[in-house]
Amino acid sequence: MRKYIGLMILLTVLVSCQVSKKYERPTIETKNVYRDQQLVDTANIATIPWQKLFSDPVLIELITEGLQQNLDLKIAVEHINAARACFKQSKAAFLxxxxxxxxxxxxxxxxxxxxxxxxxxxxxxxxxxxxxxxDIWGKLRSSKRSALAGLLQTEEARKAVQTQLISEIANNYFTLLALDEQLIVLEKTVANRKTDVSTMKSLKAANIVTGAAEVQSEANQYAAEVAIPRLKRQIRETENAMNVLLVREAGSINRKSLESQQLSLDLNIGIPAQLLQNRPDVRQAEYAFMQAFETTNVARKLFYxxxxxxxxxxxxxxxxxxxxxxxxxxxxxxxxxxQPIFNKGANKARLTAASAAQQESAYLFQKSLLKAGEEVSNALFSYHTAIEQQNIRTKQLQSLQKSVDFTKKLLRYSSATNYTDVLTSEQNLLSAQLDNIGDKLQQWQAVITLYRALGGGCQ
The missing domain is CATH 2.20.200.10 (Outer membrane efflux proteins (OEP))
Structure with missing residues (x-):
């Protein structure tokens, strides 16, 4: 009898080992997950604390405030508390x-x-x-591992919210700086064009230009002036969005200037495998797959x-x-x-549904990695193109400024030109000046997006 009992126990243990499947990460090719990748491992900027990425003390204070007060981050923490309670309950199931x-x-x-x-x-x-x-078949152990994966998933979700929050605060901050600089350019342009209107009136009085040039100069002034209310509205809306992130009452946001911002870091992105280690939403997707995997294990063991x-x-x-x-x-x-004998197909349906959810989570894991690679590639290319645009824009601004100066002088001393030439050159110069500020903003936004895309800011 003892031999039979021992044999039964041995067979039970062997069968239980076959019932449980050991977790393995889905095989996903990461070699070419983004373009222009480094061939060797480099110092990934995701490992740099956000306090060192930004040198502006005002921005650092705003991000610190956001991390303390933001409601989305507090909601994520409550999700962690709920998942931790479920994990504790899964451990107590052994008692x-x-x-x-x-x-x-x-x-x-x-x-x-x-x-x-x-x-x-x-x-x-x-x-x-x-x-x-x-727990002969390991059903409770699988439930515990599933709950643990759920807990880790909420932890990564909190980190993803944190990286997104840092990115949004920084983006809004630099958008405000760019809008401020554009407003300064427009106000200076309006002041210059008011001077032009006075000049055109004097030239008309001297019969050098016609009345058409006078009214065209006035229209040119209003064309620049009408853009100021639109910029002020954008500034107010961006400040309001920032206040929501900081959980503040409506009000202005203290800030410096765009020209004072400095980036002293090399944008090394590292090898694609680092996305699996650094980016929280990719890890969150993997933990979701792990949870679904263990849920399938539980569903399989309900047949025993x-x-x-x-x-x-x-x-x-x-x-x-x-x-x-x-x-x-x-x-x-x-x-x-x-022993389940007849339960109207509930166990089969549960296993089929769990297996489908597991496969779905595997696809979502792969999709999250591909999406991360896309964001890294886009952000890095956007940064390089913004620098290239700035270099070209500097030359364009120099040429346009000369064009404005030349056409104004010709208008005074030559009948071969008219105010339409001055108007065209001034409009082109203003557009280039505003675009130049947009290029600077694009460069900073690319840095921020790249930092978030690599998983920076969740330390």
């Missing part, structure tokens, strides 16, 4: 259930055969009931029998005087095996 009970039962008995004498009785019960399920032990003990009596006495003491213990 037996213990319940206390107390009852009073009043009964009427009819005998013999329900005729004749009617009697009544009162039964008093108090006791403890315990039950425990042996469950082993449970139940015990109860307490006192029972038909009178108060004999209630809590040795004669009223009772105790029992029972072991049982429950």
């Amino acid at each position: 037996p259930d213990l319940n206390g009970n107390a009852a009073i039962t009043r009964s009427k008995l009819a005998y013999p055969q329900g005729f004749g004498i009617i009697s009544s009785s009162t039964q008093l019960d108090v006791g403890l009931t315990a039950s425990w399920e042996a 029998p469950s082993f449970s032990i139940t015990a109860s003990s307490g006192f029972t009596s038909f009178s108060f005087k004999d209630w809590i006495t040795p004669s009223g003491l009772f105790a029992n213990i029972a072991g049982g095996i429950a």
